[in-house]
Amino acid sequence: MNNLQVVIDAGHGGSDPGAVSSSGVREKDLTLMIANYMYDEFQKRGVPVTIVRSIDETVSPTERVNRILAAYGDNPNVVIISNHINAAGSATQGAEGAEVIYALRDDDTLASNILQALGNAGQKMRKFYQRRLPSDTSKDYYFIHRNTGSNTHPVIVEYGFIDNPEDLAKIQNNYKEYVDAVVDAVIATANGENIPSLPGGDNYYVVKSGDSLWKIANQYGISVDELKSLNGLTSNNLSVGQILEIPNVSNDGNTYTVKSGDSLWKIANQYGMTVAELKSLNGLTSDNLSIGQVLKVSDGLSNNVSGNTYVVKSGDSLWNIANKYGMTVAELKSLNGLTSDNLSIGQVLKVSSDGNTYTVKSGDSLWSIANRFGTTVNTLKDLNGLTSNTLMIGQVLRIP
Numbered sequence: 001m002n003n004l005q006v007v008i009d010a011g012h013g014g015s016d017p018g019a020v021s022s023s024g025v026r027e028k029d030l031t032l033m034i035a036n037y038m039y040d041e042f043q044k045r046g047v048p049v050t051i052v053r054s055i056d057e058t059v060s061p062t063e064r065v066n067r068i069l070a071a072y073g074d075n076p077n078v079v080i081i082s083n084h085i086n087a088a089g090s091a092t093q094g095a096e097g098a099e100v101i102y103a104l105r106d107d108d109t110l111a112s113n114i115l116q117a118l119g120n121a122g123q124k125m126r127k128f129y130q131r132r133l134p135s136d137t138s139k140d141y142y143f144i145h146r147n148t149g150s151n152t153h154p155v156i157v158e159y160g161f162i163d164n165p166e167d168l169a170k171i172q173n174n175y176k177e178y179v180d181a182v183v184d185a186v187i188a189t190a191n192g193e194n195i196p197s198l199p200g201g202d203n204y205y206v207v208k209s210g211d212s213l214w215k216i217a218n219q220y221g222i223s224v225d226e227l228k229s230l231n232g233l234t235s236n237n238l239s240v241g242q243i244l245e246i247p248n249v250s251n252d253g254n255t256y257t258v259k260s261g262d263s264l265w266k267i268a269n270q271y272g273m274t275v276a277e278l279k280s281l282n283g284l285t286s287d288n289l290s291i292g293q294v295l296k297v298s299d300g301l302s303n304n305v306s307g308n309t310y311v312v313k314s315g316d317s318l319w320n321i322a323n324k325y326g327m328t329v330a331e332l333k334s335l336n337g338l339t340s341d342n343l344s345i346g347q348v349l350k351v352s353s354d355g356n357t358y359t360v361k362s363g364d365s366l367w368s369i370a371n372r373f374g375t376t377v378n379t380l381k382d383l384n385g386l387t388s389n390t391l392m393i394g395q396v397l398r399i400p
Contacts, residue, residue, distance in 0.1 A: 005072040008042070009051075010052065012028035019086070022163065068148050085160065099115075102130060111129075128241050207240055258293040267295065317341075361393060373400070379400060383397075
C-alpha cells in the first residue's frame with residue numbers, strides 16, 4: 001500500500017436509516033457525518049480519496065460496490081473504509097466500544113491498527129475479526145468484503161453502540177478524534193508501521209486460538225471472576241480477535257512485570273539496555289524468568305532520558321536519537337554545539353531546549369503528538385486552548 005488510495009463509505013442512507021437509537025438518532029446520519037469529516041482529513045494529508053455518498057441518498061449494495069470499484073479499481077493500494085454504528089439489541093444490553101471487521105483475503109494488520117488507534121483515542125476496544133457466510137464459509141458474510149474485488153483491503157469500522165446512550169454520546173462528542181485515529185492508522189499501515197498502545201493507558205489482550213479465560217487470567221495473576229468483571233462478561237465464551245482489558249502491569253518507570261513470551265533480551269532491548277546490565281541490576285544469575293516477576297529496568301537515576309537530556313548508549317547514532325525526539329540531525333547537532341557525528345557512550349545530549357513545548361512539523365497530527373508524549377488528544381487540546389484538530393507547521397504546543 002505504498003501508493004495508498006482510499007474509498008470512504010458511509011453506511012446506509014436514504015430510505016435505509018440503519019440502526020436507530022431510542023432518542024431517534026439514526027445510524028445513516030452519524031455515518032455520513034463521520035465519512036464527510038474523514039474525507040476532508042485524508043485530503044489534508046494528500047491521500048487520494050473518494051467518498052461513496054456525501055449526501056443522504058439511497059445506495060443499493062450493487063451500486064455501492066460499483067462506486068467503490070469505479071474509484072481506483074481492484075488494486076492492492078486501495079483501502080475501503082465502511083463506516084457503521086453498532087446495535088446490540090435486547091440480547092446484549094449495555095454493550096459498548098469499537099469493532100473492526102476485515103475481509104477473509106486480508107491479514108489482521110490494518111484492522112488491529114485501526115482498533116488500537118481508536119482505543120488510544122479513548123474508545124473502548126471490543127474486537128477485530130472476520131465473518132463468514134453461513135451458506136458458503138469460503139466467502140465473506142458482508143458484501144462490502146465479498147464483492148469488492150480480490151486485491152482491495154476493505155474494513156468495516158463500528159465506532160460504538162447506538163442503543164447504548166453513553167456510547168452514543170461518546171461517538172457524538174468525540175467522532176472527530178475517532179476519525180483522526182482511523183486516518184492515522186490507515187496511513188501508518190500503508191507505511192508498514194504499527195500503532196502502539198499509549199504509555200500509561202489501559203492494558204489489553206487480544207484473544208488467540210486456544211485461549212481460555214482461565215489461561216489468560218492465570219497469565220496476568222488474577223482470577224477468572226476478576227477478568228470477567230473487568231470486561232463485563234457474563235459467560236466464559238471467547239472469540240479469536242476479541243479484546244480483553246487486563247489490569248495495568250506494575251510499571252512506575254523503574255520496574256517491569258514479566259508477561260508470557262518475555263525474555264531477558266526482549267525486555268533489555270525494550271529499555272535500551274544489554275542483557276548483562278539487566279541481570280546485574282536485578283542480581284540475576286540465570287536467564288530464567290517467571291510470569292509476574294518484577295524487574296528493575298532503571299536504577300532510578302538519570303539512565304536514558306532525564307528531562308531535556310539523553311544519555312548516549314551503545315549502538316546509538318545522531319540519526320536514531322534525533323528521530324526518537326522528532327528532530328533533524330542538524331537540529332540536534334546545533335542544540336548541542338556538535339561539529340561532527342561522533343558520539344561516545346555516556347555522553348549527555350540536550351534533546352529539547354524546553355521540555356514543556358513541541359514545535360509542529362510536516363505530517364504531525366494531534367494524535368501522533370499525544371502518542372509520542374504519552375498523553376491524550378483531549379489533554380493536548382485543553383492545555384493549548386484548541387477548539388479543532390487543525391495544526392500548522394511551526395506551531396508551538398505546550399506538552400504536559
